[in-house]
Amino acid sequence: MLSRQPEPEYMDLPEEAEAYARADFSEVNQAFVDRLVEWAGPCGRARALDLGTGPADIPMRLLERRPHWRVVGADASLAMLKLALPGIRDRGLSSSLGLVLGDAKRLPLASRSFDVIFSNSILHHISETEDLWLEVKRLARPGAVVLVRDLARPVTAEAARRIVERYAGQESPLLQEEYYRSLLAAYTPDEVRSQLVKAGLGSLHVQMITDRHMDIAGRCS
Numbered sequence: 001m002l003s004r005q006p007e008p009e010y011m012d013l014p015e016e017a018e019a020y021a022r023a024d025f026s027e028v029n030q031a032f033v034d035r036l037v038e039w040a041g042p043c044g045r046a047r048a049l050d051l052g053t054g055p056a057d058i059p060m061r062l063l064e065r066r067p068h069w070r071v072v073g074a075d076a077s078l079a080m081l082k083l084a085l086p087g088i089r090d091r092g093l094s095s096s097l098g099l100v101l102g103d104a105k106r107l108p109l110a111s112r113s114f115d116v117i118f119s120n121s122i123l124h125h126i127s128e129t130e131d132l133w134l135e136v137k138r139l140a141r142p143g144a145v146v147l148v149r150d151l152a153r154p155v156t157a158e159a160a161r162r163i164v165e166r167y168a169g170q171e172s173p174l175l176q177e178e179y180y181r182s183l184l185a186a187y188t189p190d191e192v193r194s195q196l197v198k199a200g201l202g203s204l205h206v207q208m209i210t211d212r213h214m215d216i217a218g219r220c221s
């Protein structure tokens, strides 16, 4: 079994953030939003939080489907949040999508203030996972919907290379290398299950949804 190889946590180099924002994640991001909307249901005027929002493509897509929701996108990278701003302004979402610069493990946000907490592709960046899960627990209202999607670590380095070739073969060398490092930094479903139990979030379930992604989903008690 391949051991985890952590990668830098925040994506705060401008060239790294720009390469990420330029890449086309439209299909996977839309699939994430479709799953979240299906899972959460209408949820009225829900208050939602996106942990590690990056260029905020996912919350912008979410607000197309759920225009009455209010979303906060949090990221520790100023470079990423700067890239999110023009899209938010151009789509007229400034009053429904707010950005917070901060570490997802200790956000300056009130406890029990979110009905929906979601995140795509942040978990593998984080080594102090207990702090992240405890923050999810603190910020969630009782019964809040949680959907966290992330890569799952392949069994071997060769398997990781094959995944990069298959799914990111057309991307820039920088992005391909980042993808490879992300796969090696990812957790296995069993590791995540242990993290959840330790943080008192045993009501969330971990499930492989593709050959490289897992969903961590459920309701906070």
Ligand SMILES: C[S@@+](CC[C@H](N)C(=O)[O-])C[C@H]1O[C@@H](n2cnc3c(N)ncnc32)[C@H](O)[C@@H]1O
Pocket: 009, 010, 011, 012, 025, 051, 052, 053, 054, 055, 056, 057, 058, 074, 075, 076, 077, 080, 102, 103, 104, 105, 119, 120, 121, 122, 125, 126
């Ligand atoms: C791979 S990107 C994913 C961006 C976005 N969720 C998406 O799917 O397009 C990961 C993002 O998480 C952010 N990040 C990593 N660790 C973080 C932390 N501890 N607190 C807040 N943001 C973090 C990075 O700066 C980066 O913007």
